Amino acid sequence: MKDYEHVVIWLDYFNKNLKRSMGRRLGLEKCVYDPSLKELMDATKSAGFEITESDDKVRFPKRPFVRSGYIVLPKGSHKTIILNKISEKVSSTVSNLIPGEGLTEVDVKLRDDNNGNGNYEFKILGVRDILPSDNSNLFTQFSLHTQEINSDKRIIGNLGLGYRFLNSDQSMMFGANTFYDQDLEENHKRVGLGFEAKAAMLDFNYNLYQKIYYKHQF
Numbered sequence: 001m002k003d004y005e006h007v008v009i010w011l012d013y014f015n016k017n018l019k020r021s022m023g024r025r026l027g028l029e030k031c032v033y034d035p036s037l038k039e040l041m042d043a044t045k046s047a048g049f050e051i052t053e054s055d056d057k058v059r060f061p062k063r064p065f066v067r068s069g070y071i072v073l074p075k076g077s078h079k080t081i082i083l084n085k086i087s088e089k090v091s092s093t094v095s096n097l098i099p100g101e102g103l104t105e106v107d108v109k110l111r112d113d114n115n116g117n118g119n120y121e122f123k124i125l126g127v128r129d130i131l132p133s134d135n136s137n138l139f140t141q142f143s144l145h146t147q148e149i150n151s152d153k154r155i156i157g158n159l160g161l162g163y164r165f166l167n168s169d170q171s172m173m174f175g176a177n178t179f180y181d182q183d184l185e186e187n188h189k190r191v192g193l194g195f196e197a198k199a200a201m202l203d204f205n206y207n208l209y210q211k212i213y214y215k216h217q218f
């Protein structure tokens with residue numbers, strides 16, 4: 001039975017990577033790339049709404065092959081008004097950490113390892129639009145994060161350029177990208193070239209990498 005006393009808000013409503021037929025409910029200018037449930041919850045609370053329920057292990061009906069998430073709010077306003085208020089907070093929450101408009105994610109985890117020693121992980125990700133439009137987008141992406149390689153913790157940085165576009169009937173999304181990666185600890189460097197294609201029942205990715213410098217061990 002449909003619950004008329006509550007409103008369900010899905011992450012997919014705010015995902016800039018999706019076209020409207022796949023679940024996006026707002027204009028591209030009001031959305032961000034791949035928002036997290038925590039960002040949605042923080043933005044919702046910042047917008048003044050009470051969250052009565054949340055779930056990060058559910059799958060959006062239009063994308064049953066991808067794990068998504070939702071929150072549930074008491075029904076006090078029209079759903080469109082709620083979505084617009086939350087979208088403003090989502091965009092500002094993820095963008096204010098690093099200058100420029102676009103997606104910004106910062107995740108830091110501190111914990112003890114199996115030996116009782118302090119351990120840390122972090123990830124900083126930024127995506128900035130260069131030439132956005134309704135059916136295509138040229139963008140740049142940068143990140144800095146920790147990664148375990150052969151039991152050693154490394155700090156990896158990368159910078160890339162990507163292009164995505166929808167086909168004429170907006171049933172598929174195609175993309176290409178190129179990246180420069182560097183291991184800041186060992187000074188390993190490489191460049192990459194990638195291609196992707198996504199649809200309701202398709203998720204294809206193909207990547208090529210070329211090492212350009214490697215620090216020899218003596």
